Each structure stands twice: as structure tokens, then as C-alpha cells.
Amino acid sequence: LAVVNIIIAALYVWTWRDRSWFDVVLIPEYLNHIQAGLYLWSALLYSKQDTLGGYYTMAVHRIELSASCVELCTAVGWMLTWYIAYTRTLGRGFTLDDPDTIAYMTTTSNTLIYFVYNIQINLRPEEYGSNMLYAYADVLGFIGSVYYIFGTLRDDNWFWFLPVAGQYGVAVGRIEVVTKQLPKYGLPPIVITDICKHRRKTNASSDSSTTPDSELTNF
Template identity: 60%
Template sequence: MNANSTIHENTHGSHDHEADDPTAPFNEVETFNTIWEALKWKHIRARVPVCLRKTLHNRYMLGNIVYLGYAIGILIIDFNPQVNGSADRSSADQNSTCTAPVMPTLDQPITPNPFMNQLYLGFSVVHIVSAFLYWWAWAGRSWLDVIMIPEYLNHIEAGLYLWSSLWYPNEDTLGGYYTLAVHKIELTAAIVELFASFGWIMSWYMTYTRTLGRGFTLNDPDFIAFSCTSISSFVYIVYNIQINVDPLQYGTNTLYMYGDIVYFVGSCYYIFASLRDDNWFWFLPLSGQYGIASGRIRVETKDLPQIGRPVVLMIDPCRSRTRNTEPVGPTVIDLAIITSL
């Protein structure tokens, strides 16, 4: 669009229709020379209402906001001493008269923290809500579509974490039945999360509109978000393997905190990606430069389709091949039988 044209509005949130959205960033045809030129009042007045309406109708943004709240809550539990009870433990250690360190054993009791257990249970429910919202965000897609597989894996992972959080109050010792069972459940959940992370990359590849400034590049927030999700899954797997091999590290091994930090960074980039898709960042340089509009660049390629691949259902490999119903000519044996008759 040129400087004097009006902006047409299309607030449909489906991936299948984003290529028809004239306000999508990859359909942008207006160029700017400086950021100050892009932030003139006439552009703000014309673009912000459209971006706001698109964001309010964006199902992915709702899922990303819940996902971000979940990541922030986990970080609060990790680093707030008043919440995780580390402040009480440090004051008790200062008042203790014992100077000799006590070596932990499998029979060492675990001091329960009812408040933290309730927080973990509540955030597990939020995790399930987030998984449902991401499934719900695939508007116009069949529930049998293969791109739904990572969403179902996300539900399984969230259910496993809910299961483990329900067993937190039953932990009594480092080697107790419920404690060891929690370690195994959370290791399974971390492995499922890793498969879901690679599945999201697959879904993104199959449905993503790739053009200038979008794709497998570090300037794409989607790419960084998926990378953070995969890295955090690897961190959780390593942590849970260490805890399952040596249960005495439970409570002292803080490797999972680094995974939570990377998890939070990924949730922020999911927000940035949704805002970018709603064209909130029209004033920023595209691919590191001004004076170019992605909507005026059309590269015909078979390897990177513009609107993704067609729908593939999970039951497609199980379907039988179409039978050949065309008339078949008489064989040599049939002609011999007819001749003898």
C-alpha cells in the first residue's frame, strides 16, 4: 500500500487465511526510510486500531499470555525466598548450633511445604489450560490433522505434571515410594515435552508463510521461541536423569532453574512473534534494512511454499489404496476357455 491508501482489515486468525490478509507483515507494500517516518501520527492512527483488533481476535495470543503467566509463576517459585521457603531454612541454619555437615541418606525426611505444593498444583492446572488454548487456536483444522499431534503431547505432558504435583504432599523421605515415583513421572513428562517441541517445529514448518524476514533465521522470534522450548526440554531431561540416578540430589540440584529461565525467555519470544504477526512492529527495520517492502517481493519456489502444505490426516497411512475399477480386457486363459466352448 502507498502512503495515501487506506488499510483494509482482516482479523481472521487461521493460518490458512493469513496469506489473504493485506495487513500481514509479509504483505506490507509501504516502505519507510527512518523509524521516525514510520512513527508519524498518520501511520499510528491508521495502523494501531487494526493491530489491536487483530490481537483481540488472535487465539494464539491468548494461549501465549497464559503460557507467559505460567512461566513467570514458575520463576517466582524458584527465586522468591518467601515463597519457596529458603528464607526460613537459611534462618534455621544460622540458629543451628551443629557445625559438622550431615551427609544425606535415602532415609532423610523431606520437610513438606503446603503453600508451595498448592502453587505447583495450581500452575499445573494453568499448564493444562494453556495446552487446551494452543489446541483451540488451530482454527479450521481437523482434530485428526498431523499438526495436532504435538498439541496432544502437550496435554499428556501437562497431565503428567499435574499427577506429580498431586503426589508432592505424600513425599516423606528422599528414598520414599512417592518421592521416587515423582522423579519417574517428571522424567517421562520431560521426554514427552521434548517430542512435543520437535512436533511444534514440524507444525510450524508445514503451516508457516515464509518470505523476506521470516523463516529459519535468528531474526525471526518464532525460531528463537522454538529453540528455547527445545533447549529447556533438554535441560529438564538432564536434571531428571540426575535425580533418578542419585535421589540424594533432590532439593540441592538446581539445574532445573536454568531450564525455567530459558523456558521464560521462549514464552517472551512467543509474545513477540504474535505481535509481529499482527503487524505491531511495522516501524522496525525489516531484515535489518529500510527501503524495502516484503509485499513487493515474490519468490517462486517449490521447496518453501507460500501458504504451507495441504492438510494431512493421521489416518491417511491407514487407509486402503483405491481399487482399480476400470474394465480389464480378457486374459489369455479366458480366451482359451471361450475357444474350447
């Protein structure tokens, strides 16, 4: 499983292949490689564990504590990456209607619970095997992965058969609303101010034409 974790981390980096290696959005992916490597290291030491407080047992606990800490930073970094690089449109945003929102919330909660669990195991090694806090983290991780699958299928337009109200299959450029051009009848529209101005000029010219010459000379 640790090897699979490293492969998944490499695939995450590959998804950002159009960006620079020094792009800020790749920082969580590099951290993901570090935590995957730490978990692989701890997995290689599992066979050497003997007693609860033994050297290799405590080494595994410390390595996994470090890995869970890096994993928590990775999850927070993914949230920031989502905020920076995510395309927001109808059905894709900050609400719980968006599967990506639920996915990163459950993933972050999952890593936080793992971090707390590893702290407890390092402080009280005798609880290893009886402390079941990690089970809640596993459940949240599974829920988050399912929602990530939904979000990925949505982005790849797999839910094209659902209506727009279903909030799926809606992305930039996916849906084009064609407006109808209604037929035009009658005269073209006339701005009222033009008529008023024309009427004022007409009235002024008519008044000047009816003014007696005597009044003009007296003025």
C-alpha cells in the same frame, strides 16, 4: 501452575481450530495435553512426599521423568509443525533474525535440560534439592517465552511502526508495493530484427529488378 499448563495446552489446540482433529500438526498439541496431565498428577502427590527415597517421592520423580520425555517429544513436534505450516516471507524464516527461530530453539533446549535433570534425579535421588540444573532450563524457558511473545505480536502487526528493515510487521499481504507507471515518450519500440528482415527483402527485390534480361535467359 499445572492447571494453567492444561489451559494453555487447550488454547494451543484452539489455535488450530480450522484444521481437522486428525491433522498431523495437532500431534504435538495432544502430546502437550499428556505432559500437562502428568505434571498435574505429580503436583497432587507433592504433599505426600516424606523421605528422599520414599515411595511417593520416587513416584513423583518417575512421573516427572515421563512428563519431561513427552515434553521433549512435544517440543520437537512443534519444530516440525513450524516447518510444515509456517508462512515464510521477508523476516520470517530459518535465520536468527526471526524471533520464532530463537523461541523454538530455546524451548527445545529447555525441555532437553529438564529431561536430563529428571534422569539425574531418578538415578541419584539424594541430589534432589541440591541439583540446580533445572535453573538453566528455567532461564531458557523464560527467554523462549519472551521471543514467542515478540513473534506473536509481530504476526498480529503490533510492530507496524517499525521499518521493513526491522524484520517486523512483514507478512504475506501486509505490505503491498505499488509500482509507478512511467510516462512514455516518442515512438513505440521497434524490434531490430524486423528492420533487418524488411531491408533484406528490399535489397533482394532491388537486385532482381536491376538484373539484365540476357543474364536471366542465359541462366
